[in-house]
Amino acid sequence: xxxxxxxxxxxxxxxxxxxxxxxxxxxxxxxxxxxxxxxxxxxxxxxxxxxxxxxxxxxxxxxxxxxxxxxxxxxxxxxxxxxxxxxxxxxxxxxxxxxxxxxxxxxxxxxxxxxxxxxx
Numbered sequence: 001x002x003x004x005x006x007x008x009x010x011x012x013x014x015x016x017x018x019x020x021x022x023x024x025x026x027x028x029x030x031x032x033x034x035x036x037x038x039x040x041x042x043x044x045x046x047x048x049x050x051x052x053x054x055x056x057x058x059x060x061x062x063x064x065x066x067x068x069x070x071x072x073x074x075x076x077x078x079x080x081x082x083x084x085x086x087x088x089x090x091x092x093x094x095x096x097x098x099x100x101x102x103x104x105x106x107x108x109x110x111x112x113x114x115x116x117x118x119x120x
Contacts, residue, residue, distance in 0.1 A: 038076035048073025052092040
């Protein structure tokens with residue numbers, strides 16, 4: 001393949017990606033790049049726990065992100081690095097859930113991990 005064909009192939013791919021981003025923006029959606037981890041924070045009776053603080057730790061870099069569970073106990077983290085393990089812990093009124101891990105070996109782009117805080 002000549003340099004001209006390689007260059008035009010790269011340009012075409014760039015235009016295609018830019019078009020995809022523009023389309024998702026026009027539809028009112030943010031494109032999701034990388035992995036996502038989501039789930040519910042639940043109490044010992046499997047009821048949702050709103051306003052729990054969920055910490056997501058990158059086990060390679062030790063960088064942390066936090067989210068607060070909504071009224072249904074739901075939380076989500078997006079745009080996480082692929083091939084990296086993440087540890088999640090929920091805290092609510094001085095109580096903590098056991099740590100759960102989204103493994104670096106999972107190929108799933110979206111992982112569901114529910115966190116249970118041992119309170120009633």
